[in-house]
Amino acid sequence: MSAAIIAEGVGKNYRTIAALKTVSFSVEAGQVLAIIGPNGAGKTTLFKVLTGEVLPSHGTVRFGDVDVSRMPAHARAARGFGRTFQVARVFQNSTALDNVVVAIEARQRTAGNSPARWYQFRASQSVIAEADQALAAIGLADKRDVEARFLSHGDKKRLEMALTLALRPGVLMLDEPTAGMSPTDRNQTVELLTRIRKETGATMLLTEHDMDVVFGLADRVMVLNYGELVAIGTPAEIRANKAVRELYLGEEVDHA
Amino acid sequence: MNAVSGTRTALAIAAGALLLATLPAWTTPAIVFLVGLVLIDSIFALSWNLLFGFTGLTTFGHAAFFAFGSYATGVALKMQAPIHFLLLLVVVALLGALFSALVGAVVLRRTAGIALAILTMALGEILHIIIGYSNVLGREDGISGIPRPVIDLLVAKVDLQAGNSYYWFLCLVCSLVAGALCWLTFGRFGRVLRSIQQDAERTAFLGMNVARYRLASFTIAGGVAALAGALYAPWVQTITPELSDTFRSAQPMLNALLGGAQSFWGPVVGTAVFAVVNFSMRTLPGLAELVVGVILLIIILVAPTGLMGLLGKLAWRMPGKLSPRRALGKLPRCRKKAIP
Numbered sequence: 001m002s003a004a005i006i007a008e009g010v011g012k013n014y015r016t017i018a019a020l021k022t023v024s025f026s027v028e029a030g031q032v033l034a035i036i037g038p039n040g041a042g043k044t045t046l047f048k049v050l051t052g053e054v055l056p057s058h059g060t061v062r063f064g065d066v067d068v069s070r071m072p073a074h075a076r077a078a079r080g081f082g083r084t085f086q087v088a089r090v091f092q093n094s095t096a097l098d099n100v101v102v103a104i105e106a107r108q109r110t111a112g113n114s115p116a117r118w119y120q121f122r123a124s125q126s127v128i129a130e131a132d133q134a135l136a137a138i139g140l141a142d143k144r145d146v147e148a149r150f151l152s153h154g155d156k157k158r159l160e161m162a163l164t165l166a167l168r169p170g171v172l173m174l175d176e177p178t179a180g181m182s183p184t185d186r187n188q189t190v191e192l193l194t195r196i197r198k199e200t201g202a203t204m205l206l207t208e209h210d211m212d213v214v215f216g217l218a219d220r221v222m223v224l225n226y227g228e229l230v231a232i233g234t235p236a237e238i239r240a241n242k243a244v245r246e247l248y249l250g251e252e253v254d255h256a
Numbered sequence: 257m258n259a260v261s262g263t264r265t266a267l268a269i270a271a272g273a274l275l276l277a278t279l280p281a282w283t284t285p286a287i288v289f290l291v292g293l294v295l296i297d298s299i300f301a302l303s304w305n306l307l308f309g310f311t312g313l314t315t316f317g318h319a320a321f322f323a324f325g326s327y328a329t330g331v332a333l334k335m336q337a338p339i340h341f342l343l344l345l346v347v348v349a350l351l352g353a354l355f356s357a358l359v360g361a362v363v364l365r366r367t368a369g370i371a372l373a374i375l376t377m378a379l380g381e382i383l384h385i386i387i388g389y390s391n392v393l394g395r396e397d398g399i400s401g402i403p404r405p406v407i408d409l410l411v412a413k414v415d416l417q418a419g420n421s422y423y424w425f426l427c428l429v430c431s432l433v434a435g436a437l438c439w440l441t442f443g444r445f446g447r448v449l450r451s452i453q454q455d456a457e458r459t460a461f462l463g464m465n466v467a468r469y470r471l472a473s474f475t476i477a478g479g480v481a482a483l484a485g486a487l488y489a490p491w492v493q494t495i496t497p498e499l500s501d502t503f504r505s506a507q508p509m510l511n512a513l514l515g516g517a518q519s520f521w522g523p524v525v526g527t528a529v530f531a532v533v534n535f536s537m538r539t540l541p542g543l544a545e546l547v548v549g550v551i552l553l554i555i556i557l558v559a560p561t562g563l564m565g566l567l568g569k570l571a572w573r574m575p576g577k578l579s580p581r582r583a584l585g586k587l588p589r590c591r592k593k594a595i596p
Contacts, residue, residue: 051461078463089458091451093518102451105444106462114444121443167462 003064004029004171004203005050010059010069011227012045019045021227022059027220029170032197032204034214037224038247043207044175046224050205051083051173052076063171078110082169082202086176088156092149096140096159099148100131103166134162138192154185158192165196172196174206178213190216215239223247276427280420287535289491292423294531295430296488297507301515301523302437303480304508309517310441311473312453313364316373316505317380320359321478323500325352325485327387330399330495341405341416345429349483356478360471380505387497398496402489416490426487433480434524440476441520449473510548514555516562525563 006026012019020042027033035043048054050061052073060069068076077083091099101123108114108127116124123131135141138158143151148159157177164172177193178186190213197204208214214221214235221238223230231241238244276295280288300322307313328348332339339347363375387393394400404416407425416422440446451459452466460466489495498504508523515526530548537544559566 053457072460073457074460074463074465077461081461083461085458089455091454091458093454094450098447102447102459103462105447106459106464109444109448110463116444119439121439121446123444123447163458163462 003027004031005205006062007050008060008062010046010049010056010061012049012054013057018227020049023224023229025222025229025232027203027205029203030201031219032206032217033220033222034218035205035207035222035224036209036214037230041224042227043224045227047173047175047205047207051081077167080167080170081173082164082167082171083173084157084160084164084175084177086179088153088160090148090156090159090163093147095145095147096135096151097128097131097144099159100134100162100166101127103163104130107167131166134166138162154181157181157189161192165200168200169202172202172204174204176207176209178208178210186210186213189213193217273431277424280423288420288423290531290535292426292491294527295426296484296491297511298524298527299430299433299437300481300484301508301511301527302434303477303484305512305517305523306437306441306473306477306480308509308512309522310446310453311449311470312456313470313474314369314373315376316502317376317378318477318481318508319500319504320376320380320383321352321356321481322485322488322504323383323387323497324355325349325482326489326495326499327393327399328482329486330402330489331392333402333405333490334399341407345483345486348486349479352482352485353475353479355482357471357475359478360474364467364470364474377502377505380500380502384497384500387500396497398494400494402493402495404490404493422491426491429487433483437480438520510552514552514562516564518561519564519568522562522564529563
């Protein structure tokens with residue numbers, strides 16, 4: 001298997017503060033890597049460096065064979081990085097359907113194979129059909145004509161996932177996919193992610209606080225603290241890792 | 257949009273077109289002149305609202321592009337440049353778009369709200385001062401006696417100086433421009449713009465180059481504003497540097513806010529309403545400003561979505577219609593969800 005993402009010595013300084021020191025790791029294609037660590041450990045910074053929201057102060061990020069270190073976020077997205085946010089970001093004033101339509105049209109535009117003629121201003125039938133299918137797949141079919149701002153927190157997260165999947169990304173970057181969710185929603189999200197993984201074979205990177213989710217989904221777990229990589233390995237290795245237990249997991253593993 | 261509201265819109269447009277086209281037959285020339293101004297100001301306001309309402313960019317200096325178009329056309333007509341009038345309009349619009357693209361390439365680096373507003377405001381004022389110092393552009397006195405041209409259509413010549421022909425010409429061109437903007441706003445390009453307006457970062461993560469789309473929108477808005485200016489010069493026949501000042505830039509903003517910036521036709525409605533207010537108060541100096549101020553205050557406090565938003569809310573109350581919120585209420589509720 002080839003590596004989907006390779007980070008070599010990446011770090012990010014905000015003025016004199018090193019939010020992320022020197023971190024190197026790689027994720028195999030089709031794998032799920034969970035990034036965990038206490039607040040302020042540098043998870044979000046690492047995430048942003050990978051997605052292109054901030055450029056690294058040093059080090060390189062490669063996506064397959066391509067060096068994307070200096071590439072802006074939209075160009076990375078066009079190359080197959082899909083990203084969801086901790087607090088779901090969707091187009092609030094558009095209906096659920098229109099949200100997905102915009103994403104599908106964005107994908108077609110990037111690929112340069114839009115089925116619509118230049119003068120057609122309505123979305124084409126095939127795009128709408130695909131959007132309906134995408135909504136049905138995440139269980140939002142009955143809310144297709146509801147504007148996103150009226151949706152519940154969990155539904156917005158689902159809709160955001162549909163937007164992201166509509167891009168058919170090779171890599172899914174999920175920033176706390178279950179943050180603020182009820183236990184039922186959380187289980188559904190884990191099921192959804194497992195299904196997506198099975199169906200699309202996408203590589204996934206996620207940050208998460210909920211250890212049930214982390215150990216339920218991840219092939220490998222990475223632990224950060226103070227901007228440094230503490231450990232990376234299989235869930236079993238991480239559970240057994242002494243440094244990690246002392247630092248962060250100790251209590252939860254013991255009581256699990 | 258369902259079939260009924262589609263038919264209703266078509267009927268409204270047809271009625272409006274009939275009203276506009278027959279206007280000279282049943283009103284005074286003074287009113288025809290004012291309606292001509294409303295037509296020009298409407299597309300000026302629409303072009304500003306493409307940025308504000310549909311791209312999420314607030315600019316305070318849109319008059320700079322209008323003045324650019326006015327002066328370019330005014331000088332060309334005054335010097336009787338040997339160029340076909342229709343071609344002149346196209347060239348001025350393209351030059352306005354180029355000017356706008358150059359400005360946009362610089363100012364859009366600082367899109368963080370207030371900075372963009374101040375930079376564009378400065379642009380308008382700078383142009384105002386430059387015109388005031390330029391001999392060719394008539395300094396503070398501006399250019400007067402701009403002739404209305406004759407259009408050679410190969411088979412026939414249309415003299416825009418004669419009768420109401422320039423008025424009908426305005427009706428035609430402004431409708432075409434408004435239609436084109438409408439098509440653009442609701443088409444695929446417009447969908448990307450409206451996505452950027454709602455959440456630029458999310459749009460970037462759909463793989464869209466946000467900066468490029470913003471620049472494209474800025475360029476188009478500038479080109480249309482220049483075209484509005486180009487139509488204005490031969491209509492009023494006298495242009496002054498005030499065309500580029502901040503008051504002039506505020507006009508499309510007030511029009512769009514009054515009519516409703518979220519609605520495509522809002523700026524047109526706002527322009528028309530302002531014209532009616534100004535016209536009915538014309539004998540009482542100062543009162544128009546007061547009334548306009550109070551109306552704006554009421555609109556912002558009571559109906560922040562403008563007159564069109566207010567109309568929309570009333571329409572939802574009609575029998576047989578469901579508001580988006582009530583439509584949601586009709587959905588089956590399965591369980592309560594924990595929202596932190």
